[in-house]
Structures are given as structure tokens and as C-alpha cells.
Amino acid sequence: METKRIYVDHAATTPMRREVLDAMIPYFTENFGNASTVYQEGRTAKKAVSEARDAVAKAIGANTDEIFFTGSGTEADNWAIRGVAYANKAKGNHIITSAVEHHAVLHTCQALEKEGFRVTYLPVDEFGMISPEDVKNAICDETILVTIMTANNEIGTIMPIEEIGKITREKGVVFHTDAVQAMGMMEIDVEKMGVDLLSMTGHKFYGPKGSGALYIRKGVKVKPFITGGAQEKNKRAGTENVASIVGLAKAISLATAERCEKVPALEKMRDKFIDRVLEEIPYTRLNGHRTKRLAGNANISFEFIEGESLLLMLDMQGISASSGSACTSGSLDPSHVLLAIGLKHEVAHGSLRVSFGESNTMDDVDRIVDSLKNIVSRLREMSPLYEAVKNK
Numbered sequence: 001m002e003t004k005r006i007y008v009d010h011a012a013t014t015p016m017r018r019e020v021l022d023a024m025i026p027y028f029t030e031n032f033g034n035a036s037t038v039y040q041e042g043r044t045a046k047k048a049v050s051e052a053r054d055a056v057a058k059a060i061g062a063n064t065d066e067i068f069f070t071g072s073g074t075e076a077d078n079w080a081i082r083g084v085a086y087a088n089k090a091k092g093n094h095i096i097t098s099a100v101e102h103h104a105v106l107h108t109c110q111a112l113e114k115e116g117f118r119v120t121y122l123p124v125d126e127f128g129m130i131s132p133e134d135v136k137n138a139i140c141d142e143t144i145l146v147t148i149m150t151a152n153n154e155i156g157t158i159m160p161i162e163e164i165g166k167i168t169r170e171k172g173v174v175f176h177t178d179a180v181q182a183m184g185m186m187e188i189d190v191e192k193m194g195v196d197l198l199s200m201t202g203h204k205f206y207g208p209k210g211s212g213a214l215y216i217r218k219g220v221k222v223k224p225f226i227t228g229g230a231q232e233k234n235k236r237a238g239t240e241n242v243a244s245i246v247g248l249a250k251a252i253s254l255a256t257a258e259r260c261e262k263v264p265a266l267e268k269m270r271d272k273f274i275d276r277v278l279e280e281i282p283y284t285r286l287n288g289h290r291t292k293r294l295a296g297n298a299n300i301s302f303e304f305i306e307g308e309s310l311l312l313m314l315d316m317q318g319i320s321a322s323s324g325s326a327c328t329s330g331s332l333d334p335s336h337v338l339l340a341i342g343l344k345h346e347v348a349h350g351s352l353r354v355s356f357g358e359s360n361t362m363d364d365v366d367r368i369v370d371s372l373k374n375i376v377s378r379l380r381e382m383s384p385l386y387e388a389v390k391n392k
């Protein structure tokens with residue numbers, strides 16, 4: 001009998017909700033107009049984009065004219081960082097970020113270093129937490145941007161964004177946050193957080209892939225990202241992807257409305273999974289913070305295990321998860337996040353990220369843990385290192 005597959009990689013992407021698809025379909029078919037045209041089809045498209053902008057603004061406590069649509073979360077991050085850097089070149093060349101950012105942020109900062117900007121990559125503690133005090137101490141006269149993620153995509157750690165926001169305000173430095181993982185999981189309010197720019201992407205909250213948005217606080221100077229037509233107030237040219245924009249807005253509206261009801265269930269699954277694994281499988285450790293972590297995220301290191309083997313064997317048992325390492329992206333280097341929290345290379349290599357979402361149940365938690373117990377002991381039987389430790 002074919003058992004139901006269990007998908008626990010919601011931090012990588014989520015399935016699109018039926019209501020989102022239903023909201024999008026008319027904009028592929030009868031409402032196909034170009035939002036920049038003046039006749040009826042165009043006006044219909046323009047109205048849809050405008051309503052979507054309202055909805056996104058409402059979800060994060062922003063004004064409608066502060067929301068700009070992009071083609072992905074990666075694009076929003078690129079635009080925020082490059083846009084602020086280029087617009088403030090005359091003021092200074094220093095950028096502050098953390099060692100555990102998503103590559104969309106890290107690689108953009110590294111590219112800017114080649115263009116003459118100076119970047120400080122702040123370390124994190126053993127839980128992946130950044131210290132606001134470190135941010136404060138790193139700010140100098142030349143600092144033009146602080147970019148720190150709201151929550152980490154690998155280990156789920158939720159950063160002290162409000163505290164950092166107070167510091168950047170006080171110092172008059174622009175503050176960007178990559179909130180891609182946090183959207184739909186926790187309250188996101190740009191005023192409370194004290195951020196000036198915020199990135200999001202539709203496909204992490206049950207919306208379409210290839211849809212993103214950047215919040216830019218009124219008055220913050222940001223260079224246009226794509227030149228061409230007058231779309232997105234002359235800042236991000238290209239005919240609007242109306243259906244995706246509608247889908248992103250529908251998804252964030254649903255996620256925001258249902259958050260309080262749905263997040264506790266995710267936390268329950270996460271905590272049961274973590275408790276059972278740590279209790280029932282020896283030589284394991286939890287990566288990230290025990291409580292200040294995203295609702296659906298669990299990240300565990302299994303000593304004497306290769307994460308990739310673990311993933312393949314889980315896959316054969318019908319379970320889709322992720323290794324904490326970057327191996328899947330074709331690199332053998334362990335995850336920069338796991339190294340930043342102090343894991344040794346070999347321990348980082350034996351890490352697993354399980355991210356729960358809407359389709360999961362408490363039964364799934366038990367099935368995953370039972371599979372893991374079995375797989376881990378089989379893999380360890382093949383490990384000479386484990387044999388040595390066991391027989392000591």
C-alpha cells in the first residue's frame with residue numbers, strides 16, 4: 001500500500017492554496033489586461049494591482065504607496081541592499097549585516113564589497129542570535145545600511161528586530177530586514193519593528209512562486225532597480241505580473257487572518273518533534289533557540305551521520321525534509337549558518353531541517369520520528385566513528 005507522503009520542507013516552499021489559485025485564474029484569462037493601459041481591460045488589471053498593494057500594506061502596517069512588487073524575495077533583498085547602497089554613496093560606504101543571512105543578502109553584500117563598499121558581518125551566539133549591542137557598536141559615521149533578517153531560514157531563530165530598530169532610528173541609519181521566513185508566522189508590523197525596508201516572497205506563505213514585495217518607508221532614498229517603463233513608480237520597470245501580485249496579496253491576507261489560529265498547531269508539532277528526537281535518539285542536538293524560534297522550524301544535528309544520506313533514506317520512506325547544509329545547492333561546504341553557531345564541520349554535515357506547515361498533523365510527527373530512529377541507527381551501524389564511541 002502506498003502511504004501518504006509527508007512534506008516537511010515548508011521553509012523551502014509551500015503549496016499554493018486553492019483560494020489563492022482561484023483568485024489568480026481570472027487574471028490569466030478574461031482579465032488579461034496590461035495595467036498600464038487606459039481602456040477597460042487595463043483599468044481592471046490596474047485596480048487588481050492597487051487592491052493587492054492595499055492588502056499587502058495592511059498586513060504589515062504600512063501605507064499603500066510604500067509597497068513595491070518584485071519577482072521574488074531574492075529580488076526584494078537585492079533591491080533593498082543595492083538600492084540603499086547606491087543612493088547613499090555620497091554619505092558613506094559601510095553596511096552592517098549578520099553572518100547568518102540568506103545568500104540573497106550575503107552574496108549581494110559580497111558583490112558590493114567588490115564595488116568598494118565595506119561590509120561588517122556580525123557574529124551570532126550559539127543560538128544564532130545577534131546582539132543589538134554589537135549592531136550599536138558597529139555603527140560608524142560611514143554606515144548607510146543595517147540589514148538583519150527577521151528570522152533565520154535554517155535554524156528558525158527570531159532576531160531582536162525591535163531592539164535593533166530602536167538603535168538604527170536613534171543613529172539615523174537605514175534598516176532593512178529580510179522577513180521572508182517570518183511572514184505569516186508572527187506579527188509583522190513595520191512601525192513596531194522600526195524597519196525602513198522589508199522583503200517578503202509569496203511562495204513561503206502559500207502564494208505563488210516568482211512573486212515578491214519590498215516595503216520601502218516613505219522618504220527613504222532607494223535607487224530604482226530595473227529601468228524601463230514607469231511601473232512601480234519608476235522604480236521597478238516591467239509589465240506587472242498581475243496574477244502573481246493578486247496571488248501574493250490573497251495569500252498574505254489569508255495568512256495574516258488565520259495566523260493566531262494556526263501557529264499554535266505548528267508550535268505543538270515542532271515541540272513534540274524536538275522533544276521526541278532529543279529524548280529518543282542519542283547524540284543529537286537542537287540547533288537554534290529553544291523558544292525564540294519560528295513556529296514550524298526544527299533543526300537537529302545527528303552526530304556520526306551524513307545529512308545527505310539521512311535525506312535520501314527519509315525520501316525513500318515518503319518524507320521530504322531538508323539538510324541544514326548547502327550540499328543540495330551543489331556545494332560540499334557545510335551551512336554557513338551552522339558554522340556560525342559554532343558547530344564543527346562534521347556535526348554541521350549531519351543536520352536535518354524539518355519545517356512543518358498546514359498539511360501536517362501530529363501523526364506525521366510520530367511517523368517522522370519513528371523513521372528517523374530506524375534510519376539513524378542503521379546509518380550509525382555503518383559508521384566506524386560511532387562504533388568507537390559506543391564501545392568506549
Ligand SMILES: *Cc1c(COP(=O)(O)O)cnc(C)c1O
Nearest residue numbers: 072073074102104153180181201
Ligand atoms: C526563500 C528565502 C529567500 C528567497 O526568496 P525567493 O522568493 O525564493 O527568491 C530569501 N530570504 C530568506 C530568508 C528565504 O527563506
